[in-house]
Amino acid sequence: MSRQIGEVILDLKQVSLSFGGVKALTDISFDVREHEIRAIIGPNGAGKSSMLNVINGVYRPQLGEIILRGQHFSKMNPYKAAKAGISRTFQNIALFKGMNVIDNLMTGRNLKIRSNLIQQAFWWGAARREELAHRAKVEEVIDFLEIQHIRKTPVGRLPYGLQKRVDLGRALAMEPSILLLDEPMAGMNVEEKQDMCRFILDVNDQFGTTIVLIEHDMAVVMDISDRVVVLDYGKKIGDGEPDAVRANPDVISAYLGASH
Amino acid sequence: MGFFLETLIGGLMAGMLYSLVALGFVLIFKASGVFNFAQGAMVLFAALAMARFAEWIPAWLGLQGSYLGTAAAFVIAGAVMFVVAWLVERLVLRHLVNQEGATLLMATLGIAYVLEGVGASVFGDDIYRINVGMPKEPVFLFEGIFPGGLLINKEDFIAALIAAVLVGLLTLFFQKTTTGRALRAVADDHQAAQSIGIPLNRIWVIVWCVAGLVALVAGVIWGSKLGVQFSLSTVALRALPVVILGGLTSIPGAIIGGLIIGVGEKLSEVYLGPMIGGGIEIWFAYQLALVFLLFRPQGLFGEKIIDRV
Amino acid sequence: MLYRENGQFKTSYAADQQIFPIAQDRWAIIGILVFAFVAVPLLVDEYLFRAILIPFLILSLAALGVNILVGYCGQITLGAGAFMAIGAYAAYNFHIRIEGMPLLVSLLLGGFTTAVVGIFFGIPSLRVRGLYLAVATLAAQFFTDWVFLRIPWFTDNSSSGSVSVSNLHVMGWQINNPVSKYLFCLGFLTIFALLAKNMTRSAIGRQWMAIRDMDVAAEVIGIRPLFAKLSAFAVSSFFIGTAGALWGFVHLASWEPAAFSVDRSFQLLFMVIIGGLGSIMGSFFGAAFIVILPIALNQILPVVGDLTGIEISTAGISHAELIIFGGLIVFFLIKEPHGIARLWSTGKEKLRLWPFPH
Numbered sequence: 001m002s003r004q005i006g007e008v009i010l011d012l013k014q015v016s017l018s019f020g021g022v023k024a025l026t027d028i029s030f031d032v033r034e035h036e037i038r039a040i041i042g043p044n045g046a047g048k049s050s051m052l053n054v055i056n057g058v059y060r061p062q063l064g065e066i067i068l069r070g071q072h073f074s075k076m077n078p079y080k081a082a083k084a085g086i087s088r089t090f091q092n093i094a095l096f097k098g099m100n101v102i103d104n105l106m107t108g109r110n111l112k113i114r115s116n117l118i119q120q121a122f123w124w125g126a127a128r129r130e131e132l133a134h135r136a137k138v139e140e141v142i143d144f145l146e147i148q149h150i151r152k153t154p155v156g157r158l159p160y161g162l163q164k165r166v167d168l169g170r171a172l173a174m175e176p177s178i179l180l181l182d183e184p185m186a187g188m189n190v191e192e193k194q195d196m197c198r199f200i201l202d203v204n205d206q207f208g209t210t211i212v213l214i215e216h217d218m219a220v221v222m223d224i225s226d227r228v229v230v231l232d233y234g235k236k237i238g239d240g241e242p243d244a245v246r247a248n249p250d251v252i253s254a255y256l257g258a259s260h
Numbered sequence: 261m262g263f264f265l266e267t268l269i270g271g272l273m274a275g276m277l278y279s280l281v282a283l284g285f286v287l288i289f290k291a292s293g294v295f296n297f298a299q300g301a302m303v304l305f306a307a308l309a310m311a312r313f314a315e316w317i318p319a320w321l322g323l324q325g326s327y328l329g330t331a332a333a334f335v336i337a338g339a340v341m342f343v344v345a346w347l348v349e350r351l352v353l354r355h356l357v358n359q360e361g362a363t364l365l366m367a368t369l370g371i372a373y374v375l376e377g378v379g380a381s382v383f384g385d386d387i388y389r390i391n392v393g394m395p396k397e398p399v400f401l402f403e404g405i406f407p408g409g410l411l412i413n414k415e416d417f418i419a420a421l422i423a424a425v426l427v428g429l430l431t432l433f434f435q436k437t438t439t440g441r442a443l444r445a446v447a448d449d450h451q452a453a454q455s456i457g458i459p460l461n462r463i464w465v466i467v468w469c470v471a472g473l474v475a476l477v478a479g480v481i482w483g484s485k486l487g488v489q490f491s492l493s494t495v496a497l498r499a500l501p502v503v504i505l506g507g508l509t510s511i512p513g514a515i516i517g518g519l520i521i522g523v524g525e526k527l528s529e530v531y532l533g534p535m536i537g538g539g540i541e542i543w544f545a546y547q548l549a550l551v552f553l554l555f556r557p558q559g560l561f562g563e564k565i566i567d568r569v
Numbered sequence: 570m571l572y573r574e575n576g577q578f579k580t581s582y583a584a585d586q587q588i589f590p591i592a593q594d595r596w597a598i599i600g601i602l603v604f605a606f607v608a609v610p611l612l613v614d615e616y617l618f619r620a621i622l623i624p625f626l627i628l629s630l631a632a633l634g635v636n637i638l639v640g641y642c643g644q645i646t647l648g649a650g651a652f653m654a655i656g657a658y659a660a661y662n663f664h665i666r667i668e669g670m671p672l673l674v675s676l677l678l679g680g681f682t683t684a685v686v687g688i689f690f691g692i693p694s695l696r697v698r699g700l701y702l703a704v705a706t707l708a709a710q711f712f713t714d715w716v717f718l719r720i721p722w723f724t725d726n727s728s729s730g731s732v733s734v735s736n737l738h739v740m741g742w743q744i745n746n747p748v749s750k751y752l753f754c755l756g757f758l759t760i761f762a763l764l765a766k767n768m769t770r771s772a773i774g775r776q777w778m779a780i781r782d783m784d785v786a787a788e789v790i791g792i793r794p795l796f797a798k799l800s801a802f803a804v805s806s807f808f809i810g811t812a813g814a815l816w817g818f819v820h821l822a823s824w825e826p827a828a829f830s831v832d833r834s835f836q837l838l839f840m841v842i843i844g845g846l847g848s849i850m851g852s853f854f855g856a857a858f859i860v861i862l863p864i865a866l867n868q869i870l871p872v873v874g875d876l877t878g879i880e881i882s883t884a885g886i887s888h889a890e891l892i893i894f895g896g897l898i899v900f901f902l903i904k905e906p907h908g909i910a911r912l913w914s915t916g917k918e919k920l921r922l923w924p925f926p927h
Binding site for chain 3: 295351352355356359360361362363365366367369370371372373374375376377378380381385497500501504508536539540542543546547549550553554557
C-alpha cells in the first residue's frame with residue numbers, strides 16, 4: 001500500500017468511565033497513528049462502544065484525558081470532536097429516518113456551512129451558492145459509495161445493508177481526518193461485508209483517513225487493521241499488531257474462556 | 261396561625277382531589293405510555309353518570325331516600341366506565357399501537373371531545389349535585405390551642421379517608437396480584453410482555469377500567485363537594501403539573517405531588533396573590549412543574565431515563 | 570397521463586433543487602396563486618371571506634409555525650395559543666404606544682417579540698422532551714393567559730384585557746373590507762410560506778430534522794442542539810406571533826385573552842397532526858380541515874335532523890358537533906397517522922405512474 005503511517009494523532013491516557021457504580025472502562029490507554037487502521041476488539045460488553053463514545057465526547061470519562069494532535073482534552077464533547085475532524089458511524093444505525101439519502105449526507109456538511117438563517121430563509125446569495133457547492137460534494141460521496149440509485153429515497157425505506165452504507169456516507173461527507181466505525185459490518189452477508197471492507201480500505205487509502213474500527217468478525221479485523229486493541233470487562237488485555245495479538249494468551253483465554 | 265393551618269388543610273383537601281385525577285393519569289401512562297388528556301373528561305363523565313343515575317334509579321324503582329339507590333347508581337356508573345374503557349381499547353388504542361406520543365395524545369383529546377359530547381347528550385348539561393349522604397356539618401378542632409379553633413369539614417375527612425383506602429388497594433393490586441404484575445410488565449416493554457404471553461388488549465381494558473373507577477371516585481367526591489358541571493373536564497389540565505412533580509410513573513408520586521400542588525396553590529393564592537393581582541393558582545402550579553422539569557425532569561419519584569447510543 | 574416527469578431532465582443541481590422540480594407542479598402552483606389573488610376576490614361573497622377564508626389564511630400561517638417546531642424539529646408545543654396572544658398584544662402595544670407606527674412594522678414587531686419570548690420558553694427543551702416539554706409549554710400558556718388578564722400595563726389599562734384597533738392601512742391602502750383583509754392576509758401567508766419552504770430545504774431545516782430524528786447522532790456530526798432547538802422555537806414563534814397579530818388586528822379587530830386560550834393551542838396542534846407533520850402543504854390542509862369542519866357540521870346536522878324527522882335542538886347540535894369532531898380526529902389518526910399530506914403525496918405518486926402502476 002502506498003499510504004505512510006505517520007505520528008501519533010490521537011492518544012488516550014488512563015481513561016476510566018463508570019455509570020453509577022458500574023465500571024465500563026478501567027484505566028485504558030492506547031494511541032492511534034495518523035493514516036492507520038486501528039481495531040478495537042473484545043467480547044460483548046467489553047466496553048468497545050463506550051470507548052468510541054469517550055473519543056467523540058458522547059460520554060464523559062471520570063478520569064483520564066484525550067490528546068488530539070497535541071491538544072489536551074480532559075472533557076471532550078461531540079461538537080468539539082466534530083470540529084476537530086472526528087466523525088463516526090453507529091452500531092444501531094442512527095440515520096435521520098425522516099429524510100432522504102441526499103439530505104442525510106448534506107447534514108454531514110453542516111459544520112462547513114457559513115450562511116445564516118436569514119440568507120437561508122430567502123435562499124439568497126451565500127445560502128444558495130453553498131447549497132449547490134455542498135450538493136456537488138455530497139454527490140462525490142454518493143458516487144464513491146455507489147448509492148446513486150437511492151439518492152432520493154427516504155432512508156427509513158432502505159434495506160439494512162444500504163442503511164449502513166448511508167451511515168458511512170454521512171460520516172464521510174464531513175471529510176473527517178479520523179473516522180470511528182462502530183461495527184460497520186454487523187449483520188451483513190458475505191458480499192455486503194466485502195463491499196464494506198473495500199470502502200473502508202479505499203477511504204483509508206485514497207483520503208488518508210485514520211480509522212478506528214470496532215468489529216466482531218476476526219477474519220476481517222486481522223485482515224485489514226494495522227494494530228489491534230483488545231478489551232475485556234472494561235480493561236485492556238492486549239495491544240499490538242494482529243499476529244502478536246492473536247498469539248497473546250490473555251486474548252485467547254478471553255475469547256475461548258479461561259483454561260483451568 | 262389558625263388561619264394558616266386552615267388554609268393549609270383546605271389546600272390538602274383540594275390537593276387530594278388533584279391526586280385522584282393524577283392517579284388516573286399515572287395508571288394509564290404506566291401501562292400504555294399514553295398521556296391521557298381524556299382523564300378530566302372521564303371524571304366528568306363518571307360524575308354525570310353517578311349524579312343522574314342516583315336521581316333516576318330511585319324514581320324508577322321507588323327507593324326514595326334509601327342508600328340502596330345511591331349504591332345501585334354507583335355500581336351502574338362503574339359499569340358505564342367499564343364500557344367506556346372497553347370501547348376506548350376496541351375503537352381507538354388497538355389501532356394506534358406503536359404510534360408516536362403526539363399522535364396518542366391527540367387521540368385522547370379526541371376521546372375527551374367524544375366523552376363530553378356523549379355525556380352532555382345522554383345525561384344533560386346542567387349543573388347537578390351528587391348526594392351520597394356524607395355529613396356536611398363543619399367541626400371545630402383544637403379549640404383549646406387556637407382562639408376559635410380550626411374550622412374543618414367532616415366531609416373532607418371522609419373523602420380523604422376514601423382516597424387513602426383507594427390508593428392502598430391500588431398499591432396492593434399492583435404489587436400482589438398476577439394482573440398487577442402483568443400491568444407492570446407491559447409498562448416496561450410492550451413487545452417483551454406480549455412475547456411472554458401477556459394479552460396486551462385485555463391489560464389495556466383493565467387499566468382504563470381502573471382509571472375509570474378512580475375517575476368515578478374523584479367525580480363523586482368532587483361532585484358532592486362542588487357539584488357536577490362541565491368545567492370539571494378541565495381538571496385534567498390542573499392535574500398535569502401534579503404528575504410532573506410526582507413523576508409520571510409513580511403512584512405515591514401522584515398522591516404527594518397532588519398534595520404539594522394543592523397546598524402550594526392555596527398558600528400562594530392567599531399570601532402571594534394579593535401582591536401581584538390574584539388568580540395565580542393555575543399558573544403557579546405550572547411554574548412549579550417547570551422548575552422541576554428543569555432541575556429534576558423525572559419528578560420526585562419517577563425513574564431516571566438514561567440515553568444509550 | 571398528463572402528470573409525468575418523463576423527459577424533464579435536469580442538467581444542474583440548481584434545477585434539481587427547485588421547490589417544485591416537476592414542471593406540472595410549478596404550473597399548478599402558479600395557477601392556484603393567480604386564482605387566489607385575482608379570481609377569488611371577484612367571485613366570493615362576504616360571509617365566506619369572514620367565516621372561512623380569512624380564518625383559514627391566518628390559522629394556516631400559525632399552523633406553519635407550529636409545524637416548524639413540532640413537525641420539523643420534533644418539539645411538542647401546547648402553547649401556540651399563548652404565542653398568538655403575545656404576538657397580538659405586542660403588536661397592539663407597538664401600535665398604540667408609538668405615534669405613527671406603520672401597520673406592517675407593528676405586526677412584524679409583534680412577531681419578533683414573540684420570537685424572543687419563544688426562545689425563553691424553549692429553554693426547557695434543552696433538558697426535557699416529548700410530553701414533558703408539552704407541559705412546559707402549557708406553563709407558558711397559562712402564564713400568558715394570566716398576564717394579559719391581570720396586568721393592565723400590557724393592555725393599555727383596559728378591563729380584563731379587551732382591546733381594539735381600527736383604521737388599518739398600509740401605505741394608503743385601507744384594510745377595512747373583507748376583500749382587502751383577505752388580500753392582506755394572503756400576501757402575508759404567501760411570503761411566509763415561501764420563507765418556511767426555503768428554511769426547511771436548507772441547512773437550518775436539516776438541522777431541525779436531524780434533531781427530531783436522532784438527536785445524539787445530530788450532535789456527533791456537529792449540530793448544536795442548543796442552536797437548532799432555540800432557532801426552531803424562535804422561527805416558529807415568529808410565525809405564530811405574526812399570525813396572532815393578524816388574528817387580532819385584521820380578523821377580530823377587538824379581542825380579549827380568551828381568543829387565544831388553551832383550546833386554540835389544541836386546535837393548532839390538531840391542524841398540523843391531521844394535516845401532516847413535517848409538511849408545508851400539510852399545514853394548509855390541516856387548517857382547512859379544522860376551519861371548515863365545524864361550519865360544515867353546523868350546516869349539515871339540522872338538514873340531517875329534518876330528513877330523519879328528529880328534532881335537534883341547538884344544544885343538541887353543539888353536542889353532536891363535539892362527538893363528530895372528536896370521532897373524526899380519532900378516525901383520522903387511525904387511518905392516516907401521517908396526515909392528509911401523506912394521502913396527497915401517495916396520490917401524486919400513483920398519478921405519476923398511472924395508468925401502468927408497475
